[in-house]
Amino acid sequence: MDFGHLSKKAPTIQDVAARAEVSTATVSRVLSQSSSVSAGKRQAVLDAIDDTGYRVNRTARNLRTQRSHIVLALLPDIGNAFFSQVLQGIEKVLTPQGLALVVAETKQFNATDEELVNYLQDHRADGVIILDGSLPPQMVAALGDPAQESRIVFACEWVNNSDFPSVRSSNSDGAMQAVEYLYSLGHRHITHVTGPPNNVLTLEREAGFERACNRLGVHYTSITGGFSLDAGVQATKKLFALDSPPTAVFCASDTIAMGLISALSKEGLSVPADVSVFGFDDIELSKHFMPPISTIHQDRIALGTRAACLLLRCLEQGPQPGLVEQLPVQLIARDSCSSLTDSVASYPPMNDISTLGRNVTT
Amino acid sequence: MDFGHLSKKAPTIQDVAARAEVSTATVSRVLSQSSSVSAGKRQAVLDAIDDTGYRVNRTARNLRTQRSHIVLALLPDIGNAFFSQVLQGIEKVLTPQGLALVVAETKQFNATDEELVNYLQDHRADGVIILDGSLPPQMVAALGDPAQESRIVFACEWVNNSDFPSVRSSNSDGAMQAVEYLYSLGHRHITHVTGPPNNVLTLEREAGFERACNRLGVHYTSITGGFSLDAGVQATKKLFALDSPPTAVFCASDTIAMGLISALSKEGLSVPADVSVFGFDDIELSKHFMPPISTIHQDRIALGTRAACLLLRCLEQGPQPGLVEQLPVQLIARDSCSSLTDSVASYPPMNDISTLGRNVTT
DNA sequence: CGTTTTGCTGTAATCGATTTCAACGATAAA
């Protein structure tokens, strides 16, 4: 590519120095306020900067200081609204620090080449925030030793058996809150439509779900899903195939819940009259869905800001292996879950009323 | 910030040159394959690169070549799912060109300071793709003369009275298609819930809507809105306040349509039985909403790829003032709009049946 | 066989900043 036609030379620090009749060193000192400069010369330099319209060339500065002032955010999918809010949080912290955010998708880095690691080694980025827990193991291994490498943090998702510091929501806690809430509404048989198998979030939410069910003596079943709308639609069929249908369904994401509610309504079942549905994430639309969906709110902005702060801390203070920050989640009660006694009173009896009060231990 | 602990010096081109027993110039020539190097030396260099694990320092290269290999995307709101797909398209074109994508929100640049322009002047970015048509005029003015400035393009949105090249969907055409479709279903009174006032997209869609209505002799009314869910909810009240309710509503966005449908259902009105609702954008959820929403599909990925290609072209060939690329849109018929004769047949008569066939000219 | 061309290679300048180091004048301390 030929960009020759762009040349329109900007004033350099030399020009400023010449105009202010000082050395480039002095100009630089004024610029970075690193050491003292006499008031007179400082003003002369400031005036010269004004006159010439000088702007510091970041590339030159970066070369000299050995920093790129760039942070790379690695997402599984740029098109995902969930992550875009996290990015917003990251940006909020980075920008005031003079750091720019570069976003890229993990899929553009195949496991074989070292492109990802190169981003750091090439000084293309000072640090990386990874929002994808599904990186292939060999790629994670290539990232280096968490005890040595201080420029990588995980956010939202993470990788098991790895010590890179991370920020995440309290996923298992969220699932437990959901179960407790449904229990308080009288539900004693809950089905969990999970996220994709082996996903770390899926695992955490499943664990929380089962722990709470066991503790409260709630009968539970499980349907393997995914986080998509379609997974919710598919789950509906499996729901009908269950021996004894649940009175409530806890979905691993709001999107699943929407797919489920939508598919149920096509089958003539209404939510929450016939069955309660609970989501996870509190995406914007949940509030406006019909019915509005009860869910676990994740503070996506905070996830981003905390991750960015964590990265900053690593850059300043060195590696923080094993450090995990769990952000609290919040239960949002809306209309998609109803009290079982209420619905029994106002609607025909549940078809699984026989399971009420039945306790199950694993 | 002290990043001293990060120092672990990477091999430089000097190290490679020494090891291969050639000059740095030769190494550089092998790297950039710009001019011929004898097979023997080439292999020696290649081996040395392998041995040392050398990686080119982009910052140094950027300084020397006067390019940053970075493109800045400016969004009104990073958290918006619509834009994140456009970004995906941009990325798809940029990455193979060795260009990285930096995203930033316009609101972080206030109109008074020149931060935005500085991005280009500082060599922090080689080019900028602006996805925000609501930039304050003085900021647009600060961007420079479109006939001179070859590093700025607009995408999705644009600024009136400005010659910067841009890529956009055929908004007015989409609105016209929507009207024609509703007309073909028998609707003769349509209300348009618009986007935010003065927005370029709002204006285009309004224009297309009115043109089609006038041409077909459709009675139309208009409610000022916004692109949000809430705007759809608010519009519902105004809809009821209309002298003669329409048989169909054309919304300037799918989100408006969802808010509207949701609010209508709370009022006991069902879509499309009582009123047809048409959207715009074809966001992912429209397909899964209840009912699935008829809409105008915008190819968001293509919007991104074309914008990136346009920027590349500007960078290579110089300014392209006034160049506008309009991407075709596509009508997607789903369940939220029904044939008027059908619904008249199967439901109680519309309350505005008196307006059928009534023509209005502006 | 002399001359020109071609192909390859290295030296050194360059991009635009930061920073080390030495020097300088003025002030404080002895």
Next chain:
DNA sequence: TTTATCGTTGAAATCGATTACAGCAAAACG
């Protein structure tokens, strides 16, 4: 008055690449 200290300042080295230029040998030419 002499010496030590301090705050300022500039010259020059430096970051790590690219590239203009010149040199040189081998090949092509007349």
